[in-house]
Amino acid sequence: MKQPVTYKKILFWMLFYFVLICVILFFVFPIFWIATTSLKQRVDVYTEKPVLLFRATWENYQRVFQLQDFSRYLFNSFIVAGSVTLIIMYFGALAAYALTRWRFAGYNWVSLAIISARMFPPIALLPSFFLFASRLGLVDTRQVLVFAHAIYGLPFIVFMLAGFFRQIPRDLDDAALIDGCSRWQLFNQIMLPSVAPGLAAAAILSFVYSWNEFLFALVLTRASTKTLPVVISEFIGFVQVDWQGLTAMATILIIPSIIITFATQRYLVRGLTAGAVKY
């Protein structure tokens, strides 16, 4: 039965799309603005009326890459986030598997220790964390930042992956064990491939977490091991703020996140909601 088109209906849809467009504008405009500003010449940036049509230029990016060590910081960001991702994926999966397959003595304490670590604010650890790192001469090494990010990102991933392991029937474990697999073979060769979607979500979330993380990186890195967020924050501190350079850097920082969000929406929805909502 087709309903007649009424003025009320037309008005409703007009209002509906108007609200939608406002919502999109709010969420997309800042990204659009940063990305376009990074392509603008100086004249087009500092204007009262936003300039939408302009002659694009790469000179801001060229300038940023000529800055001392910028490519090194970019490399730092990649290497730290990459190592963190590998560590979190493997050890997080191990812990998640153990937590879903055994009910051992002290189970509640172990799970409590892992859950509550998700809730501790990093700043509560940082005074002593920094002191230890500096006593051991580890400040300004990539390793200490990798450890900090990995251990801080792990609890969330453990609970997310536990949700994926729970869906795999125990019969699979039993069958493999009867066939003579050891638990470790079973885990490495059968379990890991079966939770591949979960691992993909874990990898994405860990990578993005480490890539974006600011506070640990700010405290634990110095001149040679800085990651991009720290570099950007220091760049703002200058008296004469170079906004074109800054927006270019911010665009470089944002690009991986946006690609990941677009390319992996399906995984993300599943991963994030499994971790955030089911716990």
Next chain:
Amino acid sequence: MRFKAYNSAPSQLKRSSFQFSEMTTPFYMLAPVLAGLAVLVYFPLCNTIVLSFLRYFWNKPQQPIRWVGLKNYIDIFTDSLFWQSLSNTIVFMVVSTSLTLLIGLGIAILISRDFPGKSIFISLILLPMMISPVAAALSWKFLFNGEWGAVNYFVGLFGIPKQAWLADPKLALPAIIVTDIWLNAPFVFLVIYTSLQALPQEPIEAARIDGGTGWQILSKVILPLLAPNFLLILVIRLMDTFRVFDFIYVMTSGGPGGKTETIGFLSYERTFRHFNMGQGSVIAIFLLLAVLAFSWYFIKTLQLQLQEQAK
């Protein structure tokens, strides 16, 4: 070989060694995570408690480290900047969390109907979700600029005069709240939207057949069904907003006049700018306890609510 072993009765030795490894394997599997947590999280946490009783300036190694008892606690709790930052943090937490949840819920309900362009709309709205807080803060600092920021242009369209948003004592905190909403509402939206999709349809249909209006169905059927997920996301947002740091550091550094000073930022300042480990640790512990207190409280409330619904 394997078949043989399988067919013959397992020897006593073999069975016991199998059981032994079954008992120890989970501990080996959990060992890396637990050891990491012990060394890198729980030990520093305990040590922070010790630090809070010491007079310790880490930029002055020649000065002896002294046990001063509760002096750091007294200094902090009589410091007016601490109370101001506590009130700023609470305002930020309450306003930002409630607006983020309302906006997330509003958008999720708005687009729960089908319309052309829906999937593109969802993709666009999720764009900010994974962006670094530093990049978000930078973008909004750029937009909020008092001389040529785009925000001034947009409010100018409604006849509002130019504002120096981040330098104005009244407007700086709201500007940071906007930034927080921008960054976090997409995630809240996503969680609420996916839980809406997963809701059982029968109660909603039943309410519709019984003649419930749209608003009644929403408030009496859908929202109670969403409550468990809603509460969890509420806890997550409260925890994350109470420890806000990145936005403050990048956008205002606590200014103007301490109007955007927050607990997390104050702790950082005392520890790493004033080099005062003792006071920094006191604030860090306060932050930790506060975050734990309301996350526990809400987890318990959630459990109680579920039990009551089950009765």
